Amino acid sequence: MSEKNREGKRTARERMLAERAADEARAKRKKKLVVGGVVLAVIAAAVITGVVVQNERSKPETPTAAPAGTIGDKNLVVPVGAADAPSVLTVYEDPRCPACGSFEREFSPTIDQLEDAGKIGTQYHIVSFIDRAVPGKGSKTAANALACAQDAGHFRDYHDVLYRNQPDETNDAFGDKAVLISLAKQVDGLVTPAFEACVNENKYGGWVSAVQQDFDKSSFKSTPTVLLNGQPVYPKNGSQEITPQNLVEAVDAANQGKTLGSTGSHGQSPAPTSTASETNNPSPKAG
Structure with a gap:
């Protein structure tokens, strides 16, 4: 080659x-x-x-149904008292919360009197976070029952009955719908076929979840959280330990020179939208 x-x-x-x-x-x-x-x-x-x-x-869940007369964004708030009351008491509570039970047993007669006198409208946020930490479903089930009572026009009376008969936090008695219906018999006119169906079918379960999600997004971390015209007052109003008597004094001071609201039956008329900015101030660690 x-x-x-x-x-x-x-x-x-x-x-x-x-x-x-x-x-x-x-x-x-x-x-x-x-x-x-x-x-x-x-x-x-x-x-x-x-x-x-x-x-x-x-995003807070948008409930498919809300109890009659609820107010605020997505109708998550239960109003009690005069719509035109000069002051607003805002209350965040869980039905299983022992500190809420203590607060209500001490303060509910005074709050009822203030509502009936047209001095305050109360706005209730019924939360249900204790079920996350303590076995059971009593927070959610009782919150739904309260929504059913609101639907029937008996929220305040039934709310007071539940807190007067609140079980220990670890006792999930409120998870039993029969117990909730039995307690409702203490409120004249509340127990009807419609109310029982509402409780038994968990009609407002979506609304209960939405209220809790709204609470989760706030800066509040404990219950009860209680605000008077947007400012925390429980367990202390400023440096002063709050009592029923000085709550009345604080309301009277805030209302000085203002016209009192017109009241409805048993404080069931719609409560006002707050006249003060209800900012998400850190809540007192009450429970």
Whole structure:
């Protein structure tokens, strides 16, 4: 074989090897691009999913049904007292909360009197977080029953009955719907087929969840949280330990020179929208 032919074959082999190396390099680059694209797509999907989940967590559930006469954004608040009362008492409570029970047993007669006199309208946020920490479902079940009582126009009286008969926090008696209906018999006119069906069918379960989600988004961390015209007053009003008597004094001071509200039967007329800004001040650790 001539030197020229050998040189030609060598050149052909080198060209073939070079082309093969180029093909392999292109294949590697393509593979990297495909893998990188898949990784980016997975990351993007994860980010999108995370944003959607976070958005879902941050949006209070919109209840499919709300009790009659409820007020505020998404109708999450139960109003009691005069719609035109000059002062607003805002109360966040859990039916299983022992500190709430203590507060109500001490203060509810005074609060009822203030409502009946047209001095305050009370806005109740019925939360249900204790079921998360203590086995049972009494917070949610009792909250639904309170919503049913609001529907029937007997919220205040039934609310007071529940707190007077509140079981120990670890006793889930309020998780038994029969117990809740039995206690409702202490309120004249409350127990009807409609009320019993409302309790037994958990009619306002979505509303109860929405109220709790709204509480979760606030800066309040404990119950009871009690505000007078947007300012915390329980367990202390400023530096002063709150009592029924000085609650009356605080209300009278806030109402000085103002016209009292007109009252409805048993304080069941709609409560006013707060005349003071109800800011999310950190709540006192009362329970």
